[in-house]
Amino acid sequence: MMLTATILLEQVVNGWKWRQILHDVKPVRTLRLTGALLAGYGANVLVPLGISPLVRSWLIARMENLKTGTVLTTTIIARFIDGVVFALFAGLVAMAGKVPQVSGNLELGLAVAGAINFLLFSGLLWALFRFRTLLAQDGPLICRIFDWMAKWFRANGAQMRGSLCDGVVWPKARKHRLNVLLGAIAAKLISASHYVWAGLAVGIVLAPFDYLFLMVFAGFSLVLTRFIRVPGGFVIGSAFAFNLLGVPEEQALLMILFNWMISIIVVVGGGLIVLWQSSIDIRSRQQEIVFDGP
Numbered sequence: 001m002m003l004t005a006t007i008l009l010e011q012v013v014n015g016w017k018w019r020q021i022l023h024d025v026k027p028v029r030t031l032r033l034t035g036a037l038l039a040g041y042g043a044n045v046l047v048p049l050g051i052s053p054l055v056r057s058w059l060i061a062r063m064e065n066l067k068t069g070t071v072l073t074t075t076i077i078a079r080f081i082d083g084v085v086f087a088l089f090a091g092l093v094a095m096a097g098k099v100p101q102v103s104g105n106l107e108l109g110l111a112v113a114g115a116i117n118f119l120l121f122s123g124l125l126w127a128l129f130r131f132r133t134l135l136a137q138d139g140p141l142i143c144r145i146f147d148w149m150a151k152w153f154r155a156n157g158a159q160m161r162g163s164l165c166d167g168v169v170w171p172k173a174r175k176h177r178l179n180v181l182l183g184a185i186a187a188k189l190i191s192a193s194h195y196v197w198a199g200l201a202v203g204i205v206l207a208p209f210d211y212l213f214l215m216v217f218a219g220f221s222l223v224l225t226r227f228i229r230v231p232g233g234f235v236i237g238s239a240f241a242f243n244l245l246g247v248p249e250e251q252a253l254l255m256i257l258f259n260w261m262i263s264i265i266v267v268v269g270g271g272l273i274v275l276w277q278s279s280i281d282i283r284s285r286q287q288e289i290v291f292d293g294p
């Protein structure tokens with residue numbers, strides 16, 4: 001029961017964080033944004049092409065009379081913020097010295113990976129805001145290439161660039177800026193707590209930093225396996241991390257399966273319900289979602 005609640009709470013917090021970023025464009029209710037997040041996961045089941053960000057942006061744009069590109073850019077900003085915060089957690093775990101001792105220097109590996117992650121996502125955030133005005137111009141080569149590619153999708157490149165630039169926003173109010181960071185941190189802590197409740201179901205209790213280590217290690221495994229096109233990266237990383245922590249194989253497998261199954265039921269199932277209630281057929285509107293002009 002608690003695992004189900006925390007999985008859903010994580011999505012609500014992510015929706016609330018998205019609301020803070022989107023606020024200066026247009027205030028949108030947290031539950032509506034949470035529903036769009038879930039719908040994106042549900043859409044990935046129907047059309048497994050990684051269109052989740054497009055679907056959630058398209059839904060909010062249609063419901064709130066906004067441009068799809070503008071909303072999409074705010075989701076990108078949220079993702080970059082998550083990357084920076086995740087990197088900070090990786091550094092915290094490495095510096096705390098709570099990493100299992102194995103052959104090789106795992107602490108150094110996590111620290112280096114966290115530093116690379118931090119530089120990458122903070123650099124992407126900087127570039128997004130630094131070159132916002134450049135993308136809005138017609139002259140630069142990159143803009144001409146963008147317009148040329150947009151024609152392939154029967155879209156107006158200049159309008160698409162304009163809508164994307166409109167979404168490059170950072171909250172003006174200090175309260176909303178702080179809430180973005182607090183939301184990202186809270187979502188990661190809630191995510192780390194999933195294995196707390198899964199573990200209690202099978203009689204496993206770990207040290208607090210062990211749960212952070214699980215989140216960080218499994219997160220890096222997910223990123224790595226996506227690069228090499230291996231499915232189930234989070235599950236593989238979790239299994240390896242549990243082994244490092246000395247958790248018996250049977251209990252570790254039960255914790256992983258319990259967490260995975262509840263996540264599928266709550267997140268994907270909830271997303272499909274949102275899509276159904278919205279009376280949207282993703283298969284029939286796939287082209288509109290991808291090629292929809294701003």
